[in-house]
Structure formats: structure tokens, C-alpha cells
Amino acid sequence: MKVEHLASKEEDEKRGTVKVVNGRYKPSGLFHYISLNTPIKDENGTLMGITNPRDMTYIHSYGGEAVFFEGLGKGKLIASRCDNPDCVTKGSIYMPFRIHCPDCLAKNTPVDITDRARGGNVHSFMITERTGAFNTLPTPIKFVNVEFEGVCTILMGALAVGEPKMDMKVTPIFRTGDPQYIITDMLWVPVGTPADQLPEHYTF
Amino acid sequence: MITFSDKQLKIPNMQRPVYLVTGGMSKFGRAFPGTRTEELVIDAMTEAAEFIGMTPAKLKEYIHTCYYGHFADHFGDQLLGESVIHDRLGLDPLGNIGIKTGGATGGSTLWEAYKTVASGYSDCVLAMGWERMDEVPTDEGNSLISCAADKDWETPMGHIYTGYYAVMAQKYWQVFGKEEASFRRTLAEIAVKNRGYARMNPHAQGPMKITVEDVLNSPVVAYPLLALDCCLMSVGAACGILADEKTAFEMCDNPLRIDVTAGSHTLRVADRRDMEIPLLPNETKEQYADLGERFPGGDRYPGFTGFLAARMAAYYAYKLVGIQDPTDDLDLVELHDAFTISDIQSYEDIGIRPYGEGRTYVESGDCFHTNPITGEPGKLPANISGGLIGNMHAVGATGIMQVVEVAHHMWNRWGEMHGSQEKWDKFGREKPADWKDMQVKGAKRGLAISHAGVGSHVTCTILQHPDHLLKGGE
Numbered sequence: 267m268k269v270e271h272l273a274s275k276e277e278d279e280k281r282g283t284v285k286v287v288n289g290r291y292k293p294s295g296l297f298h299y300i301s302l303n304t305p306i307k308d309e310n311g312t313l314m315g316i317t318n319p320r321d322m323t324y325i326h327s328y329g330g331e332a333v334f335f336e337g338l339g340k341g342k343l344i345a346s347r348c349d350n351p352d353c354v355t356k357g358s359i360y361m362p363f364r365i366h367c368p369d370c371l372a373k374n375t376p377v378d379i380t381d382r383a384r385g386g387n388v389h390s391f392m393i394t395e396r397t398g399a400f401n402t403l404p405t406p407i408k409f410v411n412v413e414f415e416g417v418c419t420i421l422m423g424a425l426a427v428g429e430p431k432m433d434m435k436v437t438p439i440f441r442t443g444d445p446q447y448i449i450t451d452m453l454w455v456p457v458g459t460p461a462d463q464l465p466e467h468y469t470f
Numbered sequence: 471m472i473t474f475s476d477k478q479l480k481i482p483n484m485q486r487p488v489y490l491v492t493g494g495m496s497k498f499g500r501a502f503p504g505t506r507t508e509e510l511v512i513d514a515m516t517e518a519a520e521f522i523g524m525t526p527a528k529l530k531e532y533i534h535t536c537y538y539g540h541f542a543d544h545f546g547d548q549l550l551g552e553s554v555i556h557d558r559l560g561l562d563p564l565g566n567i568g569i570k571t572g573g574a575t576g577g578s579t580l581w582e583a584y585k586t587v588a589s590g591y592s593d594c595v596l597a598m599g600w601e602r603m604d605e606v607p608t609d610e611g612n613s614l615i616s617c618a619a620d621k622d623w624e625t626p627m628g629h630i631y632t633g634y635y636a637v638m639a640q641k642y643w644q645v646f647g648k649e650e651a652s653f654r655r656t657l658a659e660i661a662v663k664n665r666g667y668a669r670m671n672p673h674a675q676g677p678m679k680i681t682v683e684d685v686l687n688s689p690v691v692a693y694p695l696l697a698l699d700c701c702l703m704s705v706g707a708a709c710g711i712l713a714d715e716k717t718a719f720e721m722c723d724n725p726l727r728i729d730v731t732a733g734s735h736t737l738r739v740a741d742r743r744d745m746e747i748p749l750l751p752n753e754t755k756e757q758y759a760d761l762g763e764r765f766p767g768g769d770r771y772p773g774f775t776g777f778l779a780a781r782m783a784a785y786y787a788y789k790l791v792g793i794q795d796p797t798d799d800l801d802l803v804e805l806h807d808a809f810t811i812s813d814i815q816s817y818e819d820i821g822i823r824p825y826g827e828g829r830t831y832v833e834s835g836d837c838f839h840t841n842p843i844t845g846e847p848g849k850l851p852a853n854i855s856g857g858l859i860g861n862m863h864a865v866g867a868t869g870i871m872q873v874v875e876v877a878h879h880m881w882n883r884w885g886e887m888h889g890s891q892e893k894w895d896k897f898g899r900e901k902p903a904d905w906k907d908m909q910v911k912g913a914k915r916g917l918a919i920s921h922a923g924v925g926s927h928v929t930c931t932i933l934q935h936p937d938h939l940l941k942g943g944e
């Protein structure tokens with residue numbers, strides 16, 4: 267997968283990183299780049315405004331969802347389940363992973379559904395050439411919404427190989443080499459796709 | 471299966487009636503490089519004042535609380551943008567607050583204003599909405615909008631909100647549209663209708679005289695959605711002034727009763743769970759027993775094909791004001807036609823047609839100003855303003871624009887507000903030679919739906935002429 271306008275390795279190495287030490291964020295390195303404003307003028311040279319360049323890095327907490335994003339890089343799809351015996355929807359399995367049950371608000375139990383997800387069913391899909399800035403997926407993007415046996419929700423993902431169709435069976439692939447710890451560490455391919463067709467860094 | 475408690479399903483019981491006194495709108499366009507947001511807002515406010523023969527200064531004397539609908543702070547890189555506007559409107563020292571519910575921001579702003587008057591906190595409230603989406607490059611704008619989806623589970627996938635939304639269009643297209651060419655044409659008719667109506671609206675950004683073939687031949691955005699099926703991205707402002715009965719009749723001779731309700735559903739489409747269809751007064755459980763047989767795949771509710779938030783907003787609103795059947799009880803509607811297919815989904819969610827049969831609202835000719843089949847007035851004309859497809863979608867202003875447009879018909883002043891040569895000239899737009907007064911004759915009751923993205927928030931606003939109130943609100 268090749269991304270246009272991706273920062274170079276050197277540029278990325280200059281960009282700041284964050285560690286958590288003693289329960290606090292410890293940023294180090296450069297977190298923003300400063301550029302000067304430029305004027306915006308019309309055909310007659312009349313001032314209309316200015317550009318405001320801004321390049322920042324946000325720090326984002328995964329909290330109780332970290333187990334899911336960490337799992338992807340290890341080739342595991344971790345869902346969550348409400349095990350509260352008093353809950354009206356006890357036993358419901360959630361993918362997207364929910365830290366708490368949406369009904370009783372008890373802490374859900376992480377459950378590995380990797381095997382169950384192999385052979386997931388495409389509930390809907392969409393192919394789009396259009397993307398926003400900062401996109402890292404190859405275009406066209408083939409969105410697939412995948413339903414799994416015994417899971418009460420329908421996960422959105424992207425199909426990495428082949429053409430999406432309603433009710434096609436798909437299997438997850440994971441970015442086990444060089445994980446980025448984001449949702450695109452998991453993509454989908456049709457069941458039966460040979461391993462040599464997977465994108466770089468991804469495995470079944 | 472999820473269920474709702476009786477307390478959650480309680481019908482609102484307001485302390486006193488609320489009236490819409492006036493409203494105003496700016497010009498709408500894709501970009502206004504020479505205009506600051508405050509100038510657009512003041513245009514809308516001035517129009518609202520002049521509509522009831524007041525100066526802006528006089529109108530301001532009545533206002534006691536201000537609600538500001540503005541969705542995307544990121545676009546202007548200005549937090550508290552609402553406070554900037556409040557200052558420029560010179561409305562110190564009044565209490566004010568910003569409202570943000572994505573595409574439903576305009577409707578939600580009215581919802582807050584409504585409750586504030588109904589509770590007695592204020593006798594007169596300003597609901598002002600605007601959006602400014604021209605101040606970043608389009609791809610960065612798409613990325614910012616995608617941040618309104620789930621940052622971890624959705625945004626990294628393409629940074630393109632339309633994609634997260636379009637999977638629902640695909641499902642509806644396949645299950646209820648059955649991928650039929652005739653259904654695809656019906657969608658195109660909505661695009662033709664709304665762009666055509668926009669030609670009569672001097673405020674409108676996207677007027678076009680086109681045919682069904684033009685729509686069908688327009689570029690594919692994400693099949694079945696074609697370029698001309700999609701709404702505009704706009705800049706502009708709109709406002710409404712709400713008041714209690716005494717104040718409303720002091721400010722003008724003919725205020726309209728206004729009621730606003732709201733519903734919600736999951737921010738991620740992925741999290742939608744199966745449930746029973748909450749029924750509207752004109753529906754029965756039995757009529758949906760065979761929905762999955764008639765439309766294979768259509769038995770999951772709301773699945774990807776319905777909008778629970780719209781259904782619940784209508785549920786609360788219909789029982790609050792006594793609507794038994796929207797097609798019989800209303801004279802016109804303004805719906806959130808973000809895409810032609812979501813327009814059809816809305817017809818079903820708010821009970822204009824039963825689930826699965828939304829297309830017949832178009833195919834019967836009922837949704838037109840003049841029914842193209844019979845040549846008679848349409849039974850329930852929709853989006854005469856041009857809607858989001860033909861008029862505008864300046865997010866924070868959209869839901870307010872819809873209500874002002876419906877109100878113009880009910881005040882019997884649509885022609886005046888859209889036909890004045892002075893306004894066409896002021897906006898630098900050419901009035902078409904075939905301009906037609908689209909006034910819905912004798913309009914007494916109308917509805918507007920304001921809707922956010924994949925259906926996270928929806929509001930339902932009902933306007934009624936005070937002499938023609940429905941009976942039987944619970």
C-alpha cells in the first residue's frame with residue numbers, strides 16, 4: 267500500500283513521540299512546525315484574507331480499548347461481552363469493542379473472536395474514489411460492513427483484495443509486521459484468498 | 471433486541487405554547503471570500519426584523535436568550551465562534567450557548583430555543599445558525615468532517631464521512647430498491663425536482679434545470695449515489711425568533727405555533743442493534759410482519775436501512791401535536807435530502823409512507839408542488855426551497871432555513887420573499903424568465919426534519935397555524 271504525500275522517514279523521525287511515565291504523558295521532540303501566514307488577494311490585488319498554516323500532533327488515549335488495538339498487531343480480533351448476570355442483554359458480544367455494556371454499564375469482558383470472524387458475512391459495502399486529506403488507504407476504498415455469528419453489531423472495515431458483494435464471506439488480515447495500532451491494522455479479504463496476495467506487512 | 475422504557479417514551483408536555491414570530495436567511499453559496507461570517511449572520515437577522523416591520527435594534531429589545539447553531543469549529547480554527555457572533559450582534563449581556571449536533575445542528579438550535587420559551591425562562595429567544603465550509607481546501611474539509619465519525623474506528627478509514635454513510639444507501643438500494651432501474655430513476659426525479667425548485671429561490675446555491683437523464687449520466691460518487699444525487703456544501707446563515715403567546719402577538723399579527731422534538735441513535739452505524747420497529751400512529755405491527763418476505767434482508771430494524779433517530783423524533787412530535795397521518799394532516803414538508811436515497815428513507819422513518827414503500831411518495835406525484843401525473847397540487851409537497859440538494863447545506867443553518875421556508879408558505883408570503891426583484895439583484899443572481907410563485911395555497915401545517923450524518927441526531931419541527939391546530943395531542 268503506497269500513500270501519497272506521506273512524510274519521509276527522516277521527517278517522521280524528527281516528529282515528537284510520547285511516553286507515559288509515572289502516570290503522565292511525557293512528550294519529547296518536535297510537536298508542531300511553524301510556517302508564516304501568506305496573504306490572499308483577488309485579481310485586483312485587494313487583500314481578502316490570509317492563510318493560517320498549522321501542523322500539530324494530537325495525543326490520544328485508548329484507555330480500555332487499548333487491548334483491542336494492541337490485539338490487531340498480534341493477529342487477534344478482540345471483542346467484548348457483557349457478563350453481568352442482571353443485565354437484560356447479558357451475553358451480548360460487541361464488535362466494535364465496547365469497554366462498558368451500553369445497557370447496564372458494567373465493564374465488559376474482552377473475548378477473542380478471531381476464529382468466529384473468519385467467514386464473516388458482508389452486510390453492506392461501498393466503493394469510493396473520494397477520500398479526505400490524511401487518508402492512508404489505497405483508492406478506491408472498498409468499505410465492507412461485516413457481521414459475525416453471535417455478535418449483535420456490524421463492524422465496518424475495508425476490503426484489501428477483490429471486489430465486495432452482498433453476503434460474500436470474508437476473513438480478517440492483520441498488520442502483524444510493523445503495526446500502526448490503528449483500525450486499519452485490520453483489513454478484510456475474501457475467504458480463500460492466497461497468502462501471497464495480501465498487502466505488505468499483513469498476515470491472516 | 472433492545473427496548474425502551476415508558477419513561478423514555480413519554481410524550482413531551484410543555485408548560486406553555488411557543489410561537490415562531492419571524493425568520494430570516496442570508497444568501498447561500500459555496501464560498502464567500504469577501505464576506506465574514508458575522509456579515510452573513512447580520513443579513514439573516516436583518517431579514518427577520520424587516521419581515522415583521524421592525525428594525526434590528528427593535529427586534530433585539532425583545533430577545534432574552536440566544537442559541538447559536540454552528541457545527542464545525544475546526545473549519546474556522548476559532549473556538550467559541552458563537553461568542554464572536556454574539557458580540558457582533560451586540561446581544562450582551564444575554565445568556566447564550568452554542569449548539570452542535572452535526573447536520574441536525576439547525577434543528578437542535580430550534581429545539582433548545584423552543585424549550586426555553588416553553589419553560590418560561592424566556593419570553594423571546596433567538597435561534598441563529600450558520601456554517602462556513604469554504605475556508606479550508608476540500609480534501610481537508612472532508613477530513614475535518616470525518617472527525618465527526620468515530621475517531622478510532624472510522625476516521626482512519628479514508629477520512630471520508632460520505633463513505634461511512636454510503637454503505638447504508640447501498641443496503642437500502644439492494645434490499646428495498648431491489649437494484650431496479652425504475653428505482654434509480656425515482657431517485658433521479660428527486661434530484662431534478664429539488665434543483666428545479668431551487669431555481670425559484672434567490673437564496674439558493676445550486677439551481678439547475680436538468681432531466682432525469684442528466685442525473686443518471688452524472689459521475690458516480692459511490693454507486694448508486696451519483697454526483698447529482700448529493701447535497702451541496704454551503705456557506706450561509708439562517709435564524710428564527712421564538713416567543714410565548716403574549717410576546718409573539720405583540721411582535722406580529724400572525725405568529726405560528728411551533729413544536730420541536732428530537733431523537734438520536736448510535737454515532738457509528740456499526741453499533742446499531744436489532745429492535746422492534748417503534749410504530750407511528752398510522753402504522754400497525756401486523757403490517758410489518760412480512761417485511762422480510764417482501765424485501766429479503768429488510769427484516770432487521772433499523773439495520774442499515776432506517777433511521778431510528780428520525781423515527782423517534784416523529785414519534786414524539788406526532789403524539790405531542792396530534793398528527794395521525796402526516797400525509798393527511800400536513801400541507802408541506804422540508805426534509806433533509808442529504809442524498810436522494812436518504813430522502814426516501816426519511817419518508818418511511820417519519821411515516822409519510824410505510825417502511826419499504828418510500829419510493830411511492832415520489833412515484834405517486836404526492837411530493838411535488840404540482841403533481842406531474844394529475845396536474846393538481848401535490849398532496850404533500852416536499853422541499854420547495856430546493857432542499858439540501860438545490861438550495862443549501864450550510865450545516866448549522868440548514869434546519870433553521872427549512873423551518874423559515876415552511877413558515878413563508880404558512881404566512882402566505884413565499885412569493886414576496888422569493889420573488890422580489892430587489893432580492894435577486896442584491897444577491898447578484900438572475901431571476902429566471904420562467905420564475906413561478908411556489909406558494910402552497912392555504913398551507914396551515916408543515917414539518918421540517920433536521921438530520922445528522924448517519925442518523926446520530928434528528929429533530930422534527932411542526933408548524934401550525936394557531937387557528938388550525940390539530941386535536942388529540944396526547
Ligand SMILES: [Zn+2]
Binds near residue numbers: 350372
Ligand atoms: Zn450489560
